[in-house]
Amino acid sequence: MGQMMSRLRSPAWTWAILAVLWAGIAYESYALYRASRDNRLIAAPAGIEIGDSTALELIFAKAYDTARNGDRQEALRLYGTLLHRGDERFRARVRYNLGTLYLRDAAELWNAKGVLEYVRVNTLVASAKENLREALRLQPDHWNARYNLEYAYRITPPPKEKPKADFQGSKGSVFATLPSTPGGGP
Amino acid sequence: MAPLNPADTAAQRPFLRAARGRCGGLIGLMLFLAGSALPAAPEPRIELAATRDYGYVMGDLIEHTLTVRVPESFALETGFLPRPGALDEWLDVRSADWTSERGNGDARYRIRLVYQVFKGVRGPEKARVPALPLRFTGPSTLEANAPEWEFTLMPLISPQLPDEAVAIRDALSPEPIATAPHWHRVWIYLAGSLALAGWLISQRLGWSRRARPFARAYRELKKLLHGPVSPETYRSAVKLLHRALDETAGGTLFAGQVERFCESRPAFTEIREELVGFFTLSQRLFFTAPEAPAPADYPIARLESLCRRCAAMERRVP
Structure with missing residues (x-):
């Protein structure tokens, strides 16, 4: 123990520790520089260029800004690239925004056209529900996700009536409608 | 049941019917008893x-x-x-x-x-x-x-609120990237670097001399020797050296422990004999002949020289 302490007190070790600390300062300073640069871009997302190494929060900011400017398709595409990336909290935020985007489209269509746009409303609401449910699975205390999901259920169009059977045949027995033994069978 | 034999007479028929009924009852009873004899399946x-x-x-x-x-x-x-x-x-x-x-x-x-x-x-x-x-x-x-x-x-949504009036909750805006954790780490690394650099500088400039018992003892010994050398001064000088040895050993150092002291501090090995001699002097001075004047065979200059050598050895210790 004493030997180890005296070794630790030797100048070589001291300089080594000092070098590690300086390397840490250099690394953290670079991280701070990057964070500050990214934060400036988040504040003005128009300047964000999406590439392979773009930070997740920057893609999120770009998607959010694109949706606000009315390009919902591009926003959906950008959010879609983030679905399986980042930590749980980040993914919950992505799912919530994606679900809310679908829900807003569905609500506009439902309130304007009602059941006339049954298929589109149903598809949009189903996507909204799926994403909001996933957001709640990832972050159960997300109250806005709960609220929007409940609204999605409220505007879910009622299921369509089943079309009537149009069988016109007149068979004497139900067995007569069953397929016969295939040809060549035993 | 086998069909009745056409040869059976009309008189036999009631008897056969009764026998058949009795057999059926018996079989039923046997089945019931066998069933009740089985252990009941446990109910969780x-x-x-x-x-x-x-x-x-x-x-x-x-x-x-x-x-x-x-x-x-x-x-x-x-x-x-x-x-x-x-x-x-x-x-x-x-x-x-x-x-x-x-x-x-x-x-x-x-x-x-x-x-x-x-x-x-x-x-x-x-x-x-x-x-x-x-x-x-x-x-x-x-x-x-x-x-x-x-x-x-x-x-969660009021039932009275019509669908058209429900306000969908807004999408979440992007969050700025947190810089606080980076700042914390920078401050920690900086504080560590400064502390370590300060320590290194203090080592280089010799500020830690105060922590060196023999160097301190030597300085005090020099001060002591400015005046006339009396038996009392001599004793004080020996005590100073004892105190420095004790401090270096981390406790009171006795004559019998000199060997172990030198083993654990190899820098002092070359003055082992000198230290043994010093302890012999101390024994004589404080216990064997406490009233005797300063010994002539161990002048105070030798004591000073021993202290100086010890201070030099002390600097070698990392």
């Missing part, structure tokens, strides 16, 4: 505990704890428990785990199930968690159902 005892059964809303988690008691020879078939995922349209199983205890011929299973509700309602509504089938393996297969569980679900 199931208790369901939930925090409450009211006031749930969309997205809430419901925690159920099932306590199941079965005979010790039966084991829960865990593969039969529901797996995390959607149970039905509006109910998810979030987790299913279990613990078991055995004793007094019973096995007690505590099954903890967490559900999540995704049911949209327009007003307070009753909902039902379906019965949970459980299976135990042992001498035979035992099956049981945890009871279904009813609870009240409340809407």
